[in-house]
Amino acid sequence: MDDRTQQLAFGAEFSPDKLRLARCAAGLSLAELGDLLGVSRQYAHKLEINAVPNPSQIQLLTKALGVTEEFLSSPRRGSVELEQCHFRSLRSSTQTIKKSIASQVELFELLVNELEHEVDFPPVGFDPFEVPLVSDDVIEKAAEGFRRDLSIGIGPIANVTRLAEKAGVLVVNLADADDRIDAFSLFNKRPLIVRNTAKVNPCRHRFDIAHELGHLVMHQGIETGCRTTEAQANQFASALLMPRASFGGEFPTMRGQYLNWTALGELKLRWKVSFKAIIYRAQTLNLITQDQARSGFTYLSRNGFTKREELDELLAQETPTLVQRAVDLLDHASWRKILKASGLSDELVRERFMLKVPTSPLALVK
Incomplete structure (x- = not known):
């Protein structure tokens, strides 16, 4: 937006899809978005179709949703669809909850895409297991093959989260994720696992990570969530953790x-x-x-x-470190460049993804 005219920059267009993405990631309903802007639910719905918010509404949106004006004026490039996602969720979870988590992951991928211009993450260290999962023995072999790919022998795994990151999987914390979602994984440009920090049991966290690794290894291109695929991922996790x-x-x-x-x-x-x-x-x-x-x-x-x-x-609680280490490598100027390109705010990255971000250099004061 032009600071002088208070209008969208020349050539920029408001993106209803990006507004919908940011709203879903924030967990807001259309009615709540309307309350935020002081308009009706019906008008909020129009903003996600073909209406354009005025400058004061844009300022309210960016502050509440943790995104920039550039974010709302740039097109949405691809999306995370629920069919792509592996949810380890309780039966009481709803499509709305899953959609909110998937939207948050899409925002995280925007950040990761920009980070990868500056930092080389580890290459993916495993191949998809494409043998038909016709028996328990086949799943055992899938877990054993994963261990071989990463050269970890047959002993206890000291840190499952670190192992996933070694395999090129990005593990991310989501603050305040709904208790009805245990874990989530996705293999888009890069494999990714989301942890629910509301779960504080260290053994449960380790099993959840191993379960999601099972989905990433065995279920690429397969829609999961049914009893069969969940049981297969559970068996993979069990075999991975206890060969x-x-x-x-x-x-x-x-x-x-x-x-x-x-x-x-x-x-x-x-x-x-x-x-x-x-x-x-x-x-x-x-x-x-x-x-x-x-x-x-x-x-x-x-x-x-x-x-x-x-x-x-x-038992110590495991925490992901790979993405944080990548952010720590950046100076403040590089971080601002990445943040601007992704369209996210410092506050969103800190509060939603629980990452420490580079701070500005000390300034001389009187």
Whole structure:
């Protein structure tokens, strides 16, 4: 916008699609957008079709949505469609929630596209697994192949998030993501995994990342979300975190019909997985019977170990570092260039994506 005339710059056009994208990313309904601008829901809807906001409305929009005027006057180049996305979500999640998360990811990709002009991210270190997933053994082999691709052997994975980033996957935090979305992944120009920071269980976070890696490895070009694809990703995560070639040999012997919880605790701390995941894996590998597994799940439920378990506090919470390290490499001038090209604000990047951004150099003052 021209500061002198307070009109859109010559040649610039208002983009209704970009307004819709920013609104969905902010989680606002059309009625809420109307309240923000002091107009009706119907007029807010027109702004996302063919109406053009006045200068004061544009200022309100940029401030509330965390985008620039240039963002709202540039065309939308591609979009993140729900069919492309792998959501690890609860049944109560809605299309509106998923659309909001997908829109936030599209904004993040705008930032990443500009970052890649300045910083080289690691190349993608795995190939899609294209063998038909006709049996459990095939999924086991997919997880084993992923480990081979990254040369990590068959021992415990110290940091699953770091492993994903080593494989060229960008892992991003989304602040205040809806509790009904556990995790999300997408393979567009580059594979990406979104973490919900509302989930504070370290074992759950690790399993979620491994689950999303399963989607990225096995389900490229396949629409997911059904019980079959979710079960396949769960099995991949289980096999990735607890390889059959080594985990089975470490599983403790039974005390008659009872699980050895002390030994299982040591196993949990070594492999950094939940008791529940250990029991599922042990049953899958025929190390315990179905009745013994059911008894173990009952014990966990009776002791309130559904969301939090014993020993969780001894395991560190993993955090992504790759994108933050890329931002840290930039000086302030380069960062401003990237921010302007993406059309996002410092506030949005800090608050939505939980990234620390370069600050301006110190200025001399009187």
